[in-house]
Amino acid sequence: METTKTHVVHGGTLRYLKHDSATTGTPMTLSVFVPPGEGPFPVVIWLSGLTCTEDNFTTKAGAYRAAAEHGLIVVAPDTSPRGDGVADDPAYDLGQGAGFYLDATQAPWASHFRMESYVTGELIDLIDAQFPTTGARSILGHSMGGHGALTLALNHPELFQSVSAFAPISSPTRCPWGEKAFTAYLGSDDVAAWNRHDAARLIEAGAARGVYDDILIDQGDADSFLTDQLKPDLLKAAAEASGQKITIRMQPGYDHSYFFMTSFIDDHLAFHAARLKH
Amino acid sequence: METTKTHVVHGGTLRYLKHDSATTGTPMTLSVFVPPGEGPFPVVIWLSGLTCTEDNFTTKAGAYRAAAEHGLIVVAPDTSPRGDGVADDPAYDLGQGAGFYLDATQAPWASHFRMESYVTGELIDLIDAQFPTTGARSILGHSMGGHGALTLALNHPELFQSVSAFAPISSPTRCPWGEKAFTAYLGSDDVAAWNRHDAARLIEAGAARGVYDDILIDQGDADSFLTDQLKPDLLKAAAEASGQKITIRMQPGYDHSYFFMTSFIDDHLAFHAARLKH
Numbered sequence: 001m002e003t004t005k006t007h008v009v010h011g012g013t014l015r016y017l018k019h020d021s022a023t024t025g026t027p028m029t030l031s032v033f034v035p036p037g038e039g040p041f042p043v044v045i046w047l048s049g050l051t052c053t054e055d056n057f058t059t060k061a062g063a064y065r066a067a068a069e070h071g072l073i074v075v076a077p078d079t080s081p082r083g084d085g086v087a088d089d090p091a092y093d094l095g096q097g098a099g100f101y102l103d104a105t106q107a108p109w110a111s112h113f114r115m116e117s118y119v120t121g122e123l124i125d126l127i128d129a130q131f132p133t134t135g136a137r138s139i140l141g142h143s144m145g146g147h148g149a150l151t152l153a154l155n156h157p158e159l160f161q162s163v164s165a166f167a168p169i170s171s172p173t174r175c176p177w178g179e180k181a182f183t184a185y186l187g188s189d190d191v192a193a194w195n196r197h198d199a200a201r202l203i204e205a206g207a208a209r210g211v212y213d214d215i216l217i218d219q220g221d222a223d224s225f226l227t228d229q230l231k232p233d234l235l236k237a238a239a240e241a242s243g244q245k246i247t248i249r250m251q252p253g254y255d256h257s258y259f260f261m262t263s264f265i266d267d268h269l270a271f272h273a274a275r276l277k278h
Numbered sequence: 279m280e281t282t283k284t285h286v287v288h289g290g291t292l293r294y295l296k297h298d299s300a301t302t303g304t305p306m307t308l309s310v311f312v313p314p315g316e317g318p319f320p321v322v323i324w325l326s327g328l329t330c331t332e333d334n335f336t337t338k339a340g341a342y343r344a345a346a347e348h349g350l351i352v353v354a355p356d357t358s359p360r361g362d363g364v365a366d367d368p369a370y371d372l373g374q375g376a377g378f379y380l381d382a383t384q385a386p387w388a389s390h391f392r393m394e395s396y397v398t399g400e401l402i403d404l405i406d407a408q409f410p411t412t413g414a415r416s417i418l419g420h421s422m423g424g425h426g427a428l429t430l431a432l433n434h435p436e437l438f439q440s441v442s443a444f445a446p447i448s449s450p451t452r453c454p455w456g457e458k459a460f461t462a463y464l465g466s467d468d469v470a471a472w473n474r475h476d477a478a479r480l481i482e483a484g485a486a487r488g489v490y491d492d493i494l495i496d497q498g499d500a501d502s503f504l505t506d507q508l509k510p511d512l513l514k515a516a517a518e519a520s521g522q523k524i525t526i527r528m529q530p531g532y533d534h535s536y537f538f539m540t541s542f543i544d545d546h547l548a549f550h551a552a553r554l555k556h
Binding site for chain 2: 007008009010011014059060062064065220222252253254255257258259260262263266
């Protein structure tokens, strides 16, 4: 991995990194915060939402104060492969910046859009190889990245101690963003295959039951995507049906922006720290 | 003032605002954070550095958690007038985005570049008229905005309870950024007139002596502008010569970015809160 920028923040070291990914076949960018002290440290992986790069969370979430206090490494990857040779779409919700944390099976996406394998394989291996980690890790994210955090944690429970989300796309098989992306990336011949990438359907089916003692979700009630795209009620119903505990906090007046996330990121990092260190 | 965007953050309300300024003869933009509760609240004015708009501090500083706790209104204006009819320069350190918090006397700048009068007059009046303020206020800023905070506080001690700065341009009459800007905005016929806009020279001359019990300065020792442009040693020498107390903290490893500011913004807000509420 090549370090492109380094900053000291809250006593720790923040690096912007770039590496050639064997999984996506492209360069991939990310940021990694290492807290002060000698370590080893547990890892928290943050997955961002549509249109974001690794930079949005890194500069706007205000996460590193609490991460330094808890002694957490924080990793923020980009949201998709990018570059001239990578398929794209002019819309903001498909293609580069909109990887949806799955492995595409359809042309022209399948050759590079392999974000599930990237995050759960190559990224984790690189972090554990190049930073002083304990081997324990958790995952969280926002919107499309909340969907990513939930579905990756539910499909790969051996990799994560805990999972949380801000305003996740709760059920992409039942909202316009998800239907559009899944049609493109996974095709519409086998719609049942979509369910593996749908947090509400996974929870309803009992995925990872007994693994996660709780899942923390924050959702602003003034979020303009709440009703049409995010639909936390579907998560709530699935959790009730399957017996999975989920704590959904509706936050009054908050919207879909980083001003919402920065207001509650400390709670999420405390939630993960408690589960990463016990 | 027209509200262009509103966000809830840390329980308070953040507004992006726009108004037609009689002082600059242009539209001016700013952000205002009002903490939770009924008020009235004291005000902290943040002045940003070269190239910034009101958005950099607002999204990157992570200031609103502490501002909410202390009950502070936080105001972040733009760094200059802007627009098609406003003089500009292709360089990043002159013209739009580089107002230097003074009233220009030279063409083509004098007609709009009046940031000292704007901040100390129209902006303060607007905030006090339209928000629940106690009438007490403090000022701080970064780099060019640290210069602005110091010089405005020293020249207008009746307006501010306290002043602090991150990596300020300590003596613009003795560094390339300042020499270039002052030559353009103030002309070189009367170089002695520059000293009124030079924090180190103001302090050395005893400006506002006895008004400020302390001035807090944070400076990263890995700041690439430290030696050529910022020169905190000149502030230190001026303070020692004049008997003004200044606390200059050299912060090891920190650079000139918002990662530096977000690491110490809580200390600055606590410094001002203690002086605004006693």
